[in-house]
Amino acid sequence: MFEALPVIAAIVLFLAMSLRVLNEYERGVIFRLGRVIPTKGPGLIIVIPVIDRLVRVSMRVLTLDVPNQDVITRDNVSIQVNAVVYFRVAEPVRAINEVEDYLYATSQLAQTTLRSVCGGVELDDLLAHRDKINADVKTLLDGQTEQWGVQVSSVELKHIDLPQEMQRAMAKQAEAERERRAKVISAEGEFQAADKLSEAAAIIARHPEALQLRYLQTIREMSSESNATILPIPLDLLSTLTPKSKSGSPA
Numbered sequence: 552m553f554e555a556l557p558v559i560a561a562i563v564l565f566l567a568m569s570l571r572v573l574n575e576y577e578r579g580v581i582f583r584l585g586r587v588i589p590t591k592g593p594g595l596i597i598v599i600p601v602i603d604r605l606v607r608v609s610m611r612v613l614t615l616d617v618p619n620q621d622v623i624t625r626d627n628v629s630i631q632v633n634a635v636v637y638f639r640v641a642e643p644v645r646a647i648n649e650v651e652d653y654l655y656a657t658s659q660l661a662q663t664t665l666r667s668v669c670g671g672v673e674l675d676d677l678l679a680h681r682d683k684i685n686a687d688v689k690t691l692l693d694g695q696t697e698q699w700g701v702q703v704s705s706v707e708l709k710h711i712d713l714p715q716e717m718q719r720a721m722a723k724q725a726e727a728e729r730e731r732r733a734k735v736i737s738a739e740g741e742f743q744a745a746d747k748l749s750e751a752a753a754i755i756a757r758h759p760e761a762l763q764l765r766y767l768q769t770i771r772e773m774s775s776e777s778n779a780t781i782l783p784i785p786l787d788l789l790s791t792l793t794p795k796s797k798s799g800s801p802a
Contacts, residue, residue: 568600573607578643580606590643608643612704613654617661619712624668624677631712632669632677632686637704637801638696645700653699657692660704664692674717681708 573579581588582604614706615636622632636659640646646653651729668688669677679686685706693703713721755761 552669553668561680565600569597571596571605572597576609576611578608578610580608580643580647587648597611605646608646610640610643612637612639612703615654615658615661617658617665620662620666620669622666624669624674625671625674627673628717629714630669630674630677632665632708632709633710634661636706638701639704640700641702645698650699653696653701656699657701657703658695660695661688661692664688664695665690674713677711684708690773721765724799 571579575593577592579591579596579598580596581591583599583602591726592739617636619631621631622630624630636657650656651687665688667686668691672684685708689703689706692706696703718748755765
């Protein structure tokens with residue numbers, strides 16, 4: 552009985568040192584005597600003490616905050632841009648073997664890629680076509696991290712910080728654009744009004760009695776808006792007092 556105790560104690564100690572539990576979102580990259588073996592997990596796995604070395608790799612989507620980057624756009628405007636990158640490890644073995652620290656490497660690559668893409672476009676395109684910029688950064692970044700076993704899900708620009716001088720210039724430009732639109736709309740209204748007035752004048756010229764009706768309606772509107780006494784004058788009397796132009800007179 553007592554002779555079996557050392558054996559039982561050795562087995563218990565071996566199991567305590569070799570058993571590992573990996574969560575559902577984790578995978579285990581095991582190096583056995585320095586050589587990698589197939590990935591283990593999730594669940595209960597056995598790691599041989601001294602011989603095996605376990606490296607846990609999370610398979611969940613990771614969020615990387617890209618700090619403010621000083622960028623000069625193609626039209627020579629200095630701005631600061633920051634972004635957020637969503638990525639995950641697709642191949643744990645390559646993520647451990649191909650790069651020393653895939654988190655740090657992805658962070659540095661995201662910063663340089665963001666500066667490169669934003670520096671190749673003009674400020675107006677950067678502000679108006681943010682989705683295209685996100686897609687370009689994601690494509691370039693994913694193409695580089697694919698060899699590390701890292702898959703980039705999406706890239707989103709969070710904030711574009713413009714200098715105060717540029718903000719004031721853009722505000723003036725927007726104000727001038729609104730004034731231009733107001734003037735164009737007003738001119739179009741005057742043009743349409745003149746067109747309708749010319750049509751109304753042509754109708755009155757064909758039907759002189761319409762002028763009399765319009766005259767009476769105008770008097771009625773004036774009398775309703777003010778308390779002054781209005782004495783209407785017949786249009787026939789005005790036409791007799793107005794001298795008629797002589798047609799065919801020599802110049």
